[in-house]
Amino acid sequence: MEINIVKSTEGEFTFHAQNENSTITLCAGEELSPGVAAFRPMQLVLVSLGSCMLIDVLNILQKQKIIPEDYDVQVTGTRAHAVPKVFKNITIHYKLKGNIPPRKVERAIGLSRDKYCSVYKMLYPTVEIFTKFSINE
Structure with missing residues (x-):
C-alpha cells in the first residue's frame, strides 16, 4: 500500500494525500491553516x-x-x-x-x-x- 502526500497551493500546512484512485485534502487546523476547509x-x-x-x-x-x-x-x-x-x-x-x-x-x-x-x-x-x-x- 502506498500513499503520496504532496504540498497544496492552499498553504504551508495543507496537503493532498493521493492513492491510485483519489485525492483528499488535509490541513493542520484553523491555527496553522486559517480558512482551509479540510480534514485534520x-x-x-x-x-x-x-x-x-x-x-x-x-x-x-x-x-x-x-x-x-x-x-x-x-x-x-x-x-x-x-x-x-x-x-x-x-x-x-x-x-x-x-x-x-x-x-x-x-x-x-x-x-x-x-x-x-x-x-x-x-x-x-x-x-x-x-x-x-x-x-x-
Whole structure:
C-alpha cells in the first residue's frame, strides 16, 4: 500500500494525500491553516475506524439478507489535554433504519470488533472504544 502526500497551493500546512484512485485534502487546523476547509489527521483516524467497522457491519448483515434502508454512523473521540493529544476514548454510534433484528446488529458489531476490523485492532490497545446502535430512531 502506498500513499503520496504532496504540498497544496492552499498553504504551508495543507496537503493532498493521493492513492491510485483519489485525492483528499488535509490541513493542520484553523491555527496553522486559517480558512482551509479540510480534514485534520486525527479526524481521519475517526473516519478510518468508523468506516472500517461500518463496512464489516454492513457486509455481515448483507450476508444474512438484512439490508438497512438507511444508516448514519456518528464517531466521537475525546483527546488528552497534553501533547501528544492522543485519543483517550472513542464512541461509535450506528443509526440504522429498516426491519433489522437488534441481535443481528449486536452480533455484526461484535464480529467487526473482535475479528475483522484492522483499524479497531490497532487502536484498541491504547484507546477505550465504545459501540452502540439504534434502529429506526
